[in-house]
Amino acid sequence: MLIDSIRHQLRSIVGEAYFKDDPEALVSYSYDATPMHQSLPDGVIYPADTAQVAAILRIANEHRIPVIGRGAGTNLSAGTVPVAGGLVMVMNRMNRLIEIDRDNLTATFQPGLNTKQFHQAVEQLGYFYPPDPSSMVISTMGGNIMECAGGLRGLKYGTTKDYVIGLEAVLPSGEIIRTGGKLYKDVAGYDLTKLLVGSEGTLAIITEATVKLLTAPTYKKTMLAMYKDIYAAARTVSSIIGQHRITPSTLEFIDNPTLRVVEDFNKIGLPLDMEAILLIEQDGSDEATIDADIEKIRHICLEEGAAEVQLARSAEEAEKLMKARRSALSTLARISPTTILEDATVPRSKIAEMVIAINDIAKKYNVNICTFGHAGDGNLHPTCTTDARNPEEIHRVEQAFEEIFEKAIGLGGTITGEHGVGAVKAPYLEWKVGAAGIELMKAIKHAFDPNQIMNPGKIFAKPSRKRVVIQH
Amino acid sequence: MLIDSIRHQLRSIVGEAYFKDDPEALVSYSYDATPMHQSLPDGVIYPADTAQVAAILRIANEHRIPVIGRGAGTNLSAGTVPVAGGLVMVMNRMNRLIEIDRDNLTATFQPGLNTKQFHQAVEQLGYFYPPDPSSMVISTMGGNIMECAGGLRGLKYGTTKDYVIGLEAVLPSGEIIRTGGKLYKDVAGYDLTKLLVGSEGTLAIITEATVKLLTAPTYKKTMLAMYKDIYAAARTVSSIIGQHRITPSTLEFIDNPTLRVVEDFNKIGLPLDMEAILLIEQDGSDEATIDADIEKIRHICLEEGAAEVQLARSAEEAEKLMKARRSALSTLARISPTTILEDATVPRSKIAEMVIAINDIAKKYNVNICTFGHAGDGNLHPTCTTDARNPEEIHRVEQAFEEIFEKAIGLGGTITGEHGVGAVKAPYLEWKVGAAGIELMKAIKHAFDPNQIMNPGKIFAKPSRKRVVIQH
The missing domain is CATH 3.30.70.2740 (Alpha-Beta Plaits)
Incomplete structure (x- = not known):
C-alpha cells in the first residue's frame, strides 16, 4: 500500500485519472500472459511523456518503491508480474510513431506503440521491420525491445537487438539518457543501446526508440514439408542451412500434437497423419533466385525423407499457413x-x-x-x-x-x-552464465539501479512473495 | 618498474622468454598506429593460453598493475598506448583458428588470429565474414572485437558487433566467463557479448570468440562515379540509399586531395581533375539483380551530376580500386x-x-x-x-x-x-553521451574492474601521464 502523500504526489504528476489503485486496476495488472504467476501491485500509473516518467521514477527511487514497466503484458516469463508489489507503469499513452525517416531508413517511436500497427505503417511505405513475435497483434514495441523479441523471421533477419540503434531512457534516478542515434556505426563508449535491449525492465524505462528499417522484399514463396518421421524433419533443418547453405526467411517446425490443435482451430487442411511438418518461406527481390531456392529446398526435404512437399498456391494460402503457425500457443x-x-x-x-x-x-x-x-x-x-x-x-x-x-x-x-x-527462469540463469556471470550481471544492475527498484525479482533468483495461482 | 618478486611470478607463469622488460621491448610497445601518443609500459607479456591470462590478471589485480591487452596495435585512438604504464599483454601467441562449424555457420578462434588470414580461411570454404577494416592485413580479430571494427562493407553487412555471438573472457579478478555461444538467439540475462565488443580492453581480456558466418556472395560489380562538384557526390549517397532504396555493399567517398596521393602511390589511373569520386560495389548471388542495381546506380550518379561513371572491366580492376581505397591512410x-x-x-x-x-x-x-x-x-x-x-x-x-x-x-x-x-577522444565522449551517460559507463566499468587495472586512461577523460611525441 502506498501512503497517501505518495499517492498524492503521483496523481499530481499524471493527473487524477492516470493513477489507479482500486482493486479492479490492481487485479488487472497482477498478471501477464504467463500462467501460474500473479501478484498484486500497489498502484498502476500511466505516464504521458518522458518528463512524467522521470518525475515518477524520482519519487519511486526516493521511497524505494518497485517500478514495473509494462506494455501489453504478452511476455511469457512473468516479466511484468509485480512480484514485489510496487507501481506498474503502463506505457500505452506513449504510443506515438514519431517519424519514418526515408533518407536514413530509420523509424522513431514511443514504447507503447502496437507492434502490428508499426509493421503496417512501415509496410505501407514499402519498408520492412523484420522482428515478428507471434504476439505482435497485441504486443508493444517497448515490450519487444525490453524482451528482445524474436519471431518467425529471426533466422534470416535477426531479432529486435539487430534493429534498435538509438534509445531515450529514464534511469531510476530520474536522469534521462540518450544512446546511439540514426547511426549505423557508433562506438562512443560502451554500447548502452544493446545492453538495454533485452534488459526486461530491470535497468531503466525506455521512452523513445530508433530502429533500422529494411527495404521490403518484393517476392516470397511458402511451402510445407510433411514428415512421417519427426527426426527426418529435424535433420532437414541442418541440411538446408548447413550443408546446402540456403537461409530461408522462415523455417518453422511443428510436431503432430501441435498440428492437431492448430488444424482443429484454423481448419486449413493440415495433414493430421504426419508426425511433423516444416513451414518454410523464402523472400527477396529476385523471383528467379527465390524460385530456385524453393526448388532446391523441395529436393532436400524429399531427400531427407519428407513424405510430401506442398507449395502454397497463393499469397492468401501462404498467409493462412503463417497465421496458423502464429496461433499455435x-x-x-x-x-x-x-x-x-x-x-x-x-x-x-x-x-x-x-x-x-x-x-x-x-x-x-x-x-x-x-x-x-x-x-x-x-x-x-x-x-x-x-x-x-x-x-x-x-x-x-x-x-x-x-x-x-x-x-x-x-x-x-x-x-x-x-x-x-523474468521470474520464471531466474533459478536457471546460473546454469547458462555461471556464478561469475551472475555476479557481473548483478553489478551491472547495481550500476543502473542501486536501490533495486526496477522490476525487482526478475532475472536474478531470490525468494519472492508467494505466488497466487489463478486458473484460466 | 615492476618489483623483482612480481617479475619473477610473471616469468614463472609464461616462461622466461615470454615476459620482457628490456628497453627495446618497452619502447616497441610504447605506441600504436596513433600519431603523437607514446608512453612506456613496465613490462610486456605474451600469454599462451586462457589459464595464463587468468594467472597474470590475478597478480596484476592484486598489485594494482595496469594491463593493456594488445593485438597488432593498428588502432587509431591510442587505445593500446600504456598511458599509465603497467603490463602490455600481447595476444599474438593465442592465434589459433579453432573451428569453422559448417552446420551452424560459425567460426571460433583465439584473439591473436590475423584478420586477413581469417578471411582467407573462411573464404576458401565458400563462407564470408564481412567486417574488413582497412588494417586487416596486419590487425588481429581480437583487436577488431575490442574496437568493434567496421570497414568498407559495413553499409550492407554491419560491423564486428553484428557477428560476434559468443566470447570467453577473463575478468580482472582472474575469473573466466563464457557468454553466448553458437546461438542465433539468446536472451539469458544482460548481453555481455555485445557489451564486451567495442569495450577497448577496459573491461576484460577476451581469450576466445565465436562469430556468425555468411555464405559468400558469388558475384559482384564495382564502379567509379566521378564528380567535379564534391557536394553532388555527397548528395548521390542519400539518393541511392534513401530515395532509390538500393543498399550497395560498398559506397566509399574520396575527395580530390586524397585521390591525388592515392593515385600517386597506386598508379591505377584515378581521375586527378575530379573533385571527388564515389567507389561503389554491389554483391550477391544473382547476376541479373546486381547488374540491374549497378545500372540504376549509374543513372542516379549521372542524374545527380556525376561527370563520368566507369564500370570496372574485370575482377582484377575492381580489386585494384578497393586496394587503392584501403591504402588511403x-x-x-x-x-x-x-x-x-x-x-x-x-x-x-x-x-x-x-x-x-x-x-x-x-x-x-x-x-x-x-x-x-x-x-x-x-x-x-x-x-x-x-x-x-x-x-x-x-x-x-x-x-x-x-x-x-x-x-x-x-x-x-x-x-x-x-x-x-581510446585516449584520443576521451575528452569528447561527454558531448555524445552526456554526464549521466558517462557516470553510467563508469559504473559499468567499476562492475567489471573495481581496481581500475584494465587499460586505464581510455574511454574516460582524466589527466594522463605526459605524452612523449615521436616523429615518423
Missing part, C-alpha cells in the same frame, strides 16, 4: 486449463537431438509436451498442456522442464532464446 | 610528417552537410584536411596532414577536429564511428 491454450510454453534454444545442428530429448523427457515424467518453434534458429517451444490445480502433475512438469533446460545447456544452448528470464 | 601518411585520421560519423542524410562543414572548418583554422570514408554509413574519415614538430599548427589542428566533432554531434552524429574512444 493460443490454440494449445484452449485444450487444457494450463499451458506452459518454453523456449530452450540450441545450436541449429543439435535440433534433432533436442527434439528426441524433449520427447524422452516428456515420457519419463509422464507429461504432455507438444513442440513447435523456430527450428532454423535452434529455438524450440516445447509446450506443456497441464492443469495448475493438480500440484502433483505440476511438480512433474517442473521437473521435466528443468531437465529440458539442462539438456539444452548440455548441447551448447541456452535456457531462453527469445522469451526472457 | 598509409599513402596520406607518406606525404607529411604527421597524419591524423578521424572518424566523425553522421546520419547518412547529413553527409553533404558534413563534407561542407569539414572544408569550412579546415579553411577557418588554415589546416590541410583530406576527406574520404564510408559515405554510405555516414562514417567519414577527415584526415589531417600536419607536422607534430609545429606545436602552433598542432594546436590549430586540435581546434579544427574539436569543431568537427561538435558539428557531427550537432547533426545527430557521433565522435567515433569505428575507431573507438
Whole structure:
C-alpha cells in the first residue's frame, strides 16, 4: 500500500485519472500472459511523456518503491508480474510513431506503440521491420525491445537487438539518457543501446526508440514439408542451412500434437497423419533466385525423407499457413486449463537431438509436451498442456522442464532464446552464465539501479512473495 | 618498474622468454598506429593460453598493475598506448583458428588470429565474414572485437558487433566467463557479448570468440562515379540509399586531395581533375539483380551530376580500386610528417552537410584536411596532414577536429564511428553521451574492474601521464 502523500504526489504528476489503485486496476495488472504467476501491485500509473516518467521514477527511487514497466503484458516469463508489489507503469499513452525517416531508413517511436500497427505503417511505405513475435497483434514495441523479441523471421533477419540503434531512457534516478542515434556505426563508449535491449525492465524505462528499417522484399514463396518421421524433419533443418547453405526467411517446425490443435482451430487442411511438418518461406527481390531456392529446398526435404512437399498456391494460402503457425500457443491454450510454453534454444545442428530429448523427457515424467518453434534458429517451444490445480502433475512438469533446460545447456544452448528470464527462469540463469556471470550481471544492475527498484525479482533468483495461482 | 618478486611470478607463469622488460621491448610497445601518443609500459607479456591470462590478471589485480591487452596495435585512438604504464599483454601467441562449424555457420578462434588470414580461411570454404577494416592485413580479430571494427562493407553487412555471438573472457579478478555461444538467439540475462565488443580492453581480456558466418556472395560489380562538384557526390549517397532504396555493399567517398596521393602511390589511373569520386560495389548471388542495381546506380550518379561513371572491366580492376581505397591512410601518411585520421560519423542524410562543414572548418583554422570514408554509413574519415614538430599548427589542428566533432554531434552524429574512444577522444565522449551517460559507463566499468587495472586512461577523460611525441 502506498501512503497517501505518495499517492498524492503521483496523481499530481499524471493527473487524477492516470493513477489507479482500486482493486479492479490492481487485479488487472497482477498478471501477464504467463500462467501460474500473479501478484498484486500497489498502484498502476500511466505516464504521458518522458518528463512524467522521470518525475515518477524520482519519487519511486526516493521511497524505494518497485517500478514495473509494462506494455501489453504478452511476455511469457512473468516479466511484468509485480512480484514485489510496487507501481506498474503502463506505457500505452506513449504510443506515438514519431517519424519514418526515408533518407536514413530509420523509424522513431514511443514504447507503447502496437507492434502490428508499426509493421503496417512501415509496410505501407514499402519498408520492412523484420522482428515478428507471434504476439505482435497485441504486443508493444517497448515490450519487444525490453524482451528482445524474436519471431518467425529471426533466422534470416535477426531479432529486435539487430534493429534498435538509438534509445531515450529514464534511469531510476530520474536522469534521462540518450544512446546511439540514426547511426549505423557508433562506438562512443560502451554500447548502452544493446545492453538495454533485452534488459526486461530491470535497468531503466525506455521512452523513445530508433530502429533500422529494411527495404521490403518484393517476392516470397511458402511451402510445407510433411514428415512421417519427426527426426527426418529435424535433420532437414541442418541440411538446408548447413550443408546446402540456403537461409530461408522462415523455417518453422511443428510436431503432430501441435498440428492437431492448430488444424482443429484454423481448419486449413493440415495433414493430421504426419508426425511433423516444416513451414518454410523464402523472400527477396529476385523471383528467379527465390524460385530456385524453393526448388532446391523441395529436393532436400524429399531427400531427407519428407513424405510430401506442398507449395502454397497463393499469397492468401501462404498467409493462412503463417497465421496458423502464429496461433499455435493460443490454440494449445484452449485444450487444457494450463499451458506452459518454453523456449530452450540450441545450436541449429543439435535440433534433432533436442527434439528426441524433449520427447524422452516428456515420457519419463509422464507429461504432455507438444513442440513447435523456430527450428532454423535452434529455438524450440516445447509446450506443456497441464492443469495448475493438480500440484502433483505440476511438480512433474517442473521437473521435466528443468531437465529440458539442462539438456539444452548440455548441447551448447541456452535456457531462453527469445522469451526472457523474468521470474520464471531466474533459478536457471546460473546454469547458462555461471556464478561469475551472475555476479557481473548483478553489478551491472547495481550500476543502473542501486536501490533495486526496477522490476525487482526478475532475472536474478531470490525468494519472492508467494505466488497466487489463478486458473484460466 | 615492476618489483623483482612480481617479475619473477610473471616469468614463472609464461616462461622466461615470454615476459620482457628490456628497453627495446618497452619502447616497441610504447605506441600504436596513433600519431603523437607514446608512453612506456613496465613490462610486456605474451600469454599462451586462457589459464595464463587468468594467472597474470590475478597478480596484476592484486598489485594494482595496469594491463593493456594488445593485438597488432593498428588502432587509431591510442587505445593500446600504456598511458599509465603497467603490463602490455600481447595476444599474438593465442592465434589459433579453432573451428569453422559448417552446420551452424560459425567460426571460433583465439584473439591473436590475423584478420586477413581469417578471411582467407573462411573464404576458401565458400563462407564470408564481412567486417574488413582497412588494417586487416596486419590487425588481429581480437583487436577488431575490442574496437568493434567496421570497414568498407559495413553499409550492407554491419560491423564486428553484428557477428560476434559468443566470447570467453577473463575478468580482472582472474575469473573466466563464457557468454553466448553458437546461438542465433539468446536472451539469458544482460548481453555481455555485445557489451564486451567495442569495450577497448577496459573491461576484460577476451581469450576466445565465436562469430556468425555468411555464405559468400558469388558475384559482384564495382564502379567509379566521378564528380567535379564534391557536394553532388555527397548528395548521390542519400539518393541511392534513401530515395532509390538500393543498399550497395560498398559506397566509399574520396575527395580530390586524397585521390591525388592515392593515385600517386597506386598508379591505377584515378581521375586527378575530379573533385571527388564515389567507389561503389554491389554483391550477391544473382547476376541479373546486381547488374540491374549497378545500372540504376549509374543513372542516379549521372542524374545527380556525376561527370563520368566507369564500370570496372574485370575482377582484377575492381580489386585494384578497393586496394587503392584501403591504402588511403598509409599513402596520406607518406606525404607529411604527421597524419591524423578521424572518424566523425553522421546520419547518412547529413553527409553533404558534413563534407561542407569539414572544408569550412579546415579553411577557418588554415589546416590541410583530406576527406574520404564510408559515405554510405555516414562514417567519414577527415584526415589531417600536419607536422607534430609545429606545436602552433598542432594546436590549430586540435581546434579544427574539436569543431568537427561538435558539428557531427550537432547533426545527430557521433565522435567515433569505428575507431573507438581510446585516449584520443576521451575528452569528447561527454558531448555524445552526456554526464549521466558517462557516470553510467563508469559504473559499468567499476562492475567489471573495481581496481581500475584494465587499460586505464581510455574511454574516460582524466589527466594522463605526459605524452612523449615521436616523429615518423
